[in-house]
Amino acid sequence: MKRVVLLALAVTACQPRAGLDDVSADPGLLGSALPRGFLWGTATAAHQIEGGLDNDWSVFEAGSFPDGTPHIRNRDRATVATDSWNRFDDDLAAMKALGSTTYRFSVEWSRLEPRKGEWNDAAMQRYRDWCVKLRANGITPMVTLQHFTLPRWVADAGGFEGEAIRGDLERFTRRVAGNLKDQVDWWVTLNEPNVYAVQGWLRGVFPPGKKDDTVTQTKVIAMMLKTHARMAQALREVDDVDADGDGFATRIAVAHHVRYFQPATTSPLDVAIAALTDDYSNEAIPRALKTGRVLLDVPGAITIDEVVPGLAGSIDVLGLNYYTRDLVRTDLGSPSFSTLTYRKGRATSDLGWDLYPDGLHSFLVRFAAYGWPLVVTENGLADRSGTLRTPFLVQHVHALERALRDGADVRGYAHWSLMDNFEWAEGYDAQFGLFTIEPGTLRRVPTASVEPFRAIGANIPR
Numbered sequence: 001m002k003r004v005v006l007l008a009l010a011v012t013a014c015q016p017r018a019g020l021d022d023v024s025a026d027p028g029l030l031g032s033a034l035p036r037g038f039l040w041g042t043a044t045a046a047h048q049i050e051g052g053l054d055n056d057w058s059v060f061e062a063g064s065f066p067d068g069t070p071h072i073r074n075r076d077r078a079t080v081a082t083d084s085w086n087r088f089d090d091d092l093a094a095m096k097a098l099g100s101t102t103y104r105f106s107v108e109w110s111r112l113e114p115r116k117g118e119w120n121d122a123a124m125q126r127y128r129d130w131c132v133k134l135r136a137n138g139i140t141p142m143v144t145l146q147h148f149t150l151p152r153w154v155a156d157a158g159g160f161e162g163e164a165i166r167g168d169l170e171r172f173t174r175r176v177a178g179n180l181k182d183q184v185d186w187w188v189t190l191n192e193p194n195v196y197a198v199q200g201w202l203r204g205v206f207p208p209g210k211k212d213d214t215v216t217q218t219k220v221i222a223m224m225l226k227t228h229a230r231m232a233q234a235l236r237e238v239d240d241v242d243a244d245g246d247g248f249a250t251r252i253a254v255a256h257h258v259r260y261f262q263p264a265t266t267s268p269l270d271v272a273i274a275a276l277t278d279d280y281s282n283e284a285i286p287r288a289l290k291t292g293r294v295l296l297d298v299p300g301a302i303t304i305d306e307v308v309p310g311l312a313g314s315i316d317v318l319g320l321n322y323y324t325r326d327l328v329r330t331d332l333g334s335p336s337f338s339t340l341t342y343r344k345g346r347a348t349s350d351l352g353w354d355l356y357p358d359g360l361h362s363f364l365v366r367f368a369a370y371g372w373p374l375v376v377t378e379n380g381l382a383d384r385s386g387t388l389r390t391p392f393l394v395q396h397v398h399a400l401e402r403a404l405r406d407g408a409d410v411r412g413y414a415h416w417s418l419m420d421n422f423e424w425a426e427g428y429d430a431q432f433g434l435f436t437i438e439p440g441t442l443r444r445v446p447t448a449s450v451e452p453f454r455a456i457g458a459n460i461p462r
């Protein structure tokens, strides 16, 4: 019955639409090729859902660009967001409706350490309660320690442009791990160093809002990797409890954002710039995590080549956040040497992102070669109409199953996101949720993709 329903849903959802390629396998069996114990769930981040926060983003959200346009679309603010700080039980109910076996969320540094050395124990206890409740419901917590935001006191001291953050985030990590170690094994130290640096220093659309500064952008990525090494070391020292009894006390990851870059034309210059972009954005971080050597190059601007103590061997799992494909067109006048476009005539998300499931297959196979197990720590789309989400999901899980067949050791999938939330510079306009949020009541309302998501999860062998 379950299969028939899913098949029907998938068939309706997969009516030809521009660019979402056909699925050749039977979608009714989707999930059955995933390994036993595969983690199936969703991802969120504190600032995007909790509400009631005071950090560098709260400051940025109130500001405007020099031409007067607000930093955030429609001047939206994360002041309330989905009010998840007060509505965890509603979030949990949504996760259960999805048949989740994992939940990736972040703990908010500015809440736990609002001033240097001053700790909010009640907030820590609340995060701990969440973990206890998740586990009681068969949902493995996956905790991100830094997801784009910084406490004001850290940002004021230069954030990742300064040196102090290494020690500060290490102490924070020790504190969180000390409190959650008997509940949490799966840790994500940092979310998307490449996106964080590009948005904050090249595009200027995230704090600190600097533009065209590829030199600092590159130094920030290096500093994030150095900080990660210290955080990972702290986790290994402090978290000595194997919470889920699988023989590992820690499963440490970085959530690495990958974009499928293709040259826009066959011109040798486009091909070369696409390769350069791919190396900087996709390859440099996993390579550094493997070898311990940070090698980042922006020709004519900066080359970093540095061995970082503790970096090699710092992760157990590589997290991949995958969303889209970009076409790279050479633009030597731009600090990144390129303009990114997308293929015309294909389905795109509400943010104009090309929906390209084969890219997920390709990255999983490519990064499996490093030897780590992989987890898809984010994958999703902004789709207000809700018409593309199910085919998107079906085709990406299909791509994941193909990658498994091709030898990639993939251990989990976290869909972005559990519910619509504050999408950074895009505010509330971009709706990524499997649940929508009813205006006013903030009730979590299931989209049409909840049932297919649950049905795929139910096919995973247990």
Ligand code: FCB
Pocket (backbone or CB within 6 Å): 045, 191, 192, 195, 257, 321, 378, 416, 423, 424, 432
């Ligand atoms: C990722 C971020 C996440 C969310 C999605 C759509 O880059 O990690 O917080 O904004 O994009």
